[in-house]
Amino acid sequence: MTIHNRTSFLDRVAENLGRERRTEVKPPSYSVKPQDRVFQGATQAELIEKLEAQCRIIHTSFERTTLAALGDSLQKVLAAFEGSRKVISAGGPRLDEFGMRGIYEALGKGGFDLRIWNEQEGDVTFAEQAGVGIVFSDITLAESGTVTLFNDKHNGRSISLLPETFIAIIPKSTLVPRMTQAARVIHEQEQKGNPVSSCVSFITGPSNSADIEMNLIVGVHGPVKATYVLVEDL
Amino acid sequence: MKVSLFITCLCDTFTPDVGKDTVQLLERFGCEVDFPENQTCCGQPAFNSGYKQESIQAMKQMITAFEASEYVVGPSGSCVQMIKEYPHALKDDLEWSERAQAVAQKTYELTQFLVEVLQVSNVKSTFQGTATYHPSCHMTRLLGVKDAPRILLENVEGLNLIELPLKEDCCGFGGTFAVKNAAVSGQMVEEKAQHIDETGAEYLIGGDMGCLMNMGGCLRRNKQDVKVLHIAQVLNSQ
Amino acid sequence: MGIRIGDKPYAERIQAGIENSFMRQAVSSAQGRFRSGRLKAAEDLGDWEDWRTLGEEIRHHTMENLDYYLHQLSEQVEKRGGTVFFAETAEEANAYVQEVAKKKQARKVVKSKSMVTEEIGLNEALQQSGCEVVESDLGEWILQLDEDPPSHIVTPALHKNKEQIRETFANKKGYTKTDQPEELAAFAREQLRKDFLEADLGVTGCNFAVAESGAVTLVTNEGNARMVTSLPDTHIAVMGMERVVPTWEELEVVVSLLTRAAVGQKLTSYITALTGARLEDETDGPEDFHLVIVDNGRSKILGTEFQSALHCIRCAACINACPVYRHVGGHSYGSIYPGPIGAVLTPLLDGYEDHKDLPYASTLCAACTEACPVKIPLHEHLIRHREIIVEREHMGAKSEEWMMKGFAKWASTPAAYKLSTKMARTAMKPWTKDGQIENGPGPLKGWTESRDFPAPAKKNFREWYKQREKRRGEA
Numbered sequence: 001m002t003i004h005n006r007t008s009f010l011d012r013v014a015e016n017l018g019r020e021r022r023t024e025v026k027p028p029s030y031s032v033k034p035q036d037r038v039f040q041g042a043t044q045a046e047l048i049e050k051l052e053a054q055c056r057i058i059h060t061s062f063e064r065t066t067l068a069a070l071g072d073s074l075q076k077v078l079a080a081f082e083g084s085r086k087v088i089s090a091g092g093p094r095l096d097e098f099g100m101r102g103i104y105e106a107l108g109k110g111g112f113d114l115r116i117w118n119e120q121e122g123d124v125t126f127a128e129q130a131g132v133g134i135v136f137s138d139i140t141l142a143e144s145g146t147v148t149l150f151n152d153k154h155n156g157r158s159i160s161l162l163p164e165t166f167i168a169i170i171p172k173s174t175l176v177p178r179m180t181q182a183a184r185v186i187h188e189q190e191q192k193g194n195p196v197s198s199c200v201s202f203i204t205g206p207s208n209s210a211d212i213e214m215n216l217i218v219g220v221h222g223p224v225k226a227t228y229v230l231v232e233d234l
Numbered sequence: 235m236k237v238s239l240f241i242t243c244l245c246d247t248f249t250p251d252v253g254k255d256t257v258q259l260l261e262r263f264g265c266e267v268d269f270p271e272n273q274t275c276c277g278q279p280a281f282n283s284g285y286k287q288e289s290i291q292a293m294k295q296m297i298t299a300f301e302a303s304e305y306v307v308g309p310s311g312s313c314v315q316m317i318k319e320y321p322h323a324l325k326d327d328l329e330w331s332e333r334a335q336a337v338a339q340k341t342y343e344l345t346q347f348l349v350e351v352l353q354v355s356n357v358k359s360t361f362q363g364t365a366t367y368h369p370s371c372h373m374t375r376l377l378g379v380k381d382a383p384r385i386l387l388e389n390v391e392g393l394n395l396i397e398l399p400l401k402e403d404c405c406g407f408g409g410t411f412a413v414k415n416a417a418v419s420g421q422m423v424e425e426k427a428q429h430i431d432e433t434g435a436e437y438l439i440g441g442d443m444g445c446l447m448n449m450g451g452c453l454r455r456n457k458q459d460v461k462v463l464h465i466a467q468v469l470n471s472q
Numbered sequence: 473m474g475i476r477i478g479d480k481p482y483a484e485r486i487q488a489g490i491e492n493s494f495m496r497q498a499v500s501s502a503q504g505r506f507r508s509g510r511l512k513a514a515e516d517l518g519d520w521e522d523w524r525t526l527g528e529e530i531r532h533h534t535m536e537n538l539d540y541y542l543h544q545l546s547e548q549v550e551k552r553g554g555t556v557f558f559a560e561t562a563e564e565a566n567a568y569v570q571e572v573a574k575k576k577q578a579r580k581v582v583k584s585k586s587m588v589t590e591e592i593g594l595n596e597a598l599q600q601s602g603c604e605v606v607e608s609d610l611g612e613w614i615l616q617l618d619e620d621p622p623s624h625i626v627t628p629a630l631h632k633n634k635e636q637i638r639e640t641f642a643n644k645k646g647y648t649k650t651d652q653p654e655e656l657a658a659f660a661r662e663q664l665r666k667d668f669l670e671a672d673l674g675v676t677g678c679n680f681a682v683a684e685s686g687a688v689t690l691v692t693n694e695g696n697a698r699m700v701t702s703l704p705d706t707h708i709a710v711m712g713m714e715r716v717v718p719t720w721e722e723l724e725v726v727v728s729l730l731t732r733a734a735v736g737q738k739l740t741s742y743i744t745a746l747t748g749a750r751l752e753d754e755t756d757g758p759e760d761f762h763l764v765i766v767d768n769g770r771s772k773i774l775g776t777e778f779q780s781a782l783h784c785i786r787c788a789a790c791i792n793a794c795p796v797y798r799h800v801g802g803h804s805y806g807s808i809y810p811g812p813i814g815a816v817l818t819p820l821l822d823g824y825e826d827h828k829d830l831p832y833a834s835t836l837c838a839a840c841t842e843a844c845p846v847k848i849p850l851h852e853h854l855i856r857h858r859e860i861i862v863e864r865e866h867m868g869a870k871s872e873e874w875m876m877k878g879f880a881k882w883a884s885t886p887a888a889y890k891l892s893t894k895m896a897r898t899a900m901k902p903w904t905k906d907g908q909i910e911n912g913p914g915p916l917k918g919w920t921e922s923r924d925f926p927a928p929a930k931k932n933f934r935e936w937y938k939q940r941e942k943r944r945g946e947a
Binding site: 254 | 486490795799800832836837838839841855857858862863868873876879880881882883884893896916918920921922923925926933
């Protein structure tokens, strides 16, 4: 049995609500929709501006590049990096779409130990030792500066979590105004019967805490540094 | 326009001058002011302490006293707000809740009445000095009167208004709170007194006698040289 | 630990709070930052009131249909390979988690911050079954090392300063560096990383569960909740039964409200939505997922005038806006839920007997109601609690009861009222000096300990008015 005590529990809920159990509920309609007004009608260029401005607030470096120059840009970002030479990257179809294999090969020659998730054993251990984790944003939220990851077999949760530096490659085409649009995509997929991935990570910059005297400390359990690389893919 | 003065028990007992200024101010703008003799206290001390049945006795007295009035105007956001609560408090009693609704609808706080009903923004008063204004919680948050006092004060000739830091913070009065939780209330009013001190103002102006008694009592105990005035006194100053 | 903290009576707790000047300084400056953050976030949106309205409507709709959405949630979790346990009481919830821990032969449990697990006392239960429990939120870890209860629902160690934290780390963990927050945090990172990697079981709370997907959402900044849900083989999420939303569309609204109202962030660093266990082809994330849905007194609130208290999204905006909280701190409330929402919720969940003073720990200034992102009428709930304490529970002081009966008589008898306002000055004469009372009798004593009280006027208003009418009549 995988659901315990449900009937008695929900009967009690319904009883306290003063009615029979409900087996059907009409989808609610709400009187206001302020979430749709945020950056309504903004162009892609305007959204990029918003994203870049938000990156300053969330302690995240922001780079812009083209598909052709992506390798050089990554090289530059990694060159400035001091720490473990181990780099873990998400895999999947975008490796080829963005020519990542070639880029990673070049980085490997430059002294980096590169590994792509789910191609060998011991990914979590490697990620724990890695200095850098590289992911591709699935949906990017301009308002909050958030990278959305649908974690799956190519895109482990640990990549964006365990290494000290977090690099997100952001295809320009993934940019939307805010979380509203991302939530809508997931909701629509659910309604079509396509279940959401086992873990959806909305990541906004490096980890931080204000637990000690309300001082903002950037870098606690998760990454200490974050860089977004926006790629013109449109 | 006929206006019945709702004096509030605090003004009646402690600061009759505020009542006089309120009457004169309303008369200056053509109101015919009367004073229903059978009014007492709005019932808030009992209501806010949980003694609803006891407060209802006060409510019924007040409803009876003001039922015949055209408008009811009082120099207190908090006490006026209490009257606005009556219909809800009496909701289980159809007859009284309807009577309460009728009274609540025609009841206004003084500055609210001047600005919203009489459409006055300049009362043509003169007051020389530097002052800071404390917006009381019930007046602003519950009654929703935020702008009227400021509009009227800004047009007082000679008055130099200085913004009170963290002005929206409660002064610690809270009716029976100041008695039941006297120590906490004392700390809160002390903080308020410090903010008043930071403004360097000679006068503290407010629209609720409860809050003013609380802050005034603290300023006096601290020997802070700040005079406390009800807004009616400033608006009626020539 | 349970919902109650400490065993001192209310008056002593309050006094201890007032006398703790460091804590008050810390709370005051934190409130200042929270306030400006919240106001800035609201201002940025421009239409904050619409957002609040939407938040209220979402929470209201969900609560009215709670049985339906919890059913849907549990179906979805099951579909995704998870197990759901509905727990009526804290004991049932704890026993279930203990049982899972036993089955998994778990020795080490890592936790991310969760108020509901504090409420049910889960840590103690797990320790009793021989598990080592490690809190991994920085604030919670500090408190765990120091055996101190939380004083705030978002920043639990708000009452501690960095010197105290350094000392705790030094005494309990052999820390040797300075009290710089960055160094303290780096130490916690290093220490806890080992725990994350070694733990057999990860326990989290749940900010919101999405019924349509069976997803448990965690809203954090430090990344510890992601560690807890990525590394151990088993994940148990514990949620208060009210923390469900219908779909992702509602989720994003309440999350936006939470992060803005709590700390003024557009979103926190990590919003993580976890649906069941990891898939077969995935290499990280838990192999086994359990969702424990806790009632523990909540269903009693449904259908009552306090139902909207269950709308709370635990953002602490009311706590951060409360001037009473600022002066007394979280521990004064004697509950893990402090501030205005704590004063409303605690008596509902744990009864009036031990918490009858809480609803009175408010001036009813309504700063809480104004700050609440889902429009819970907190100050009205506090008044209603007071009515119940007086009229139903008969817990009011006898002296107060007599005074209020006298008040009712006085305020409903114009002749008595008139006479008293006339006589007030004479009656207060023994205590009056220069028109002021500096050392008042009876109920005035507390007031006059810190401030003066004015003596009644020589002539009350109605006498002046009567004389004026008379003069006018003669003229």
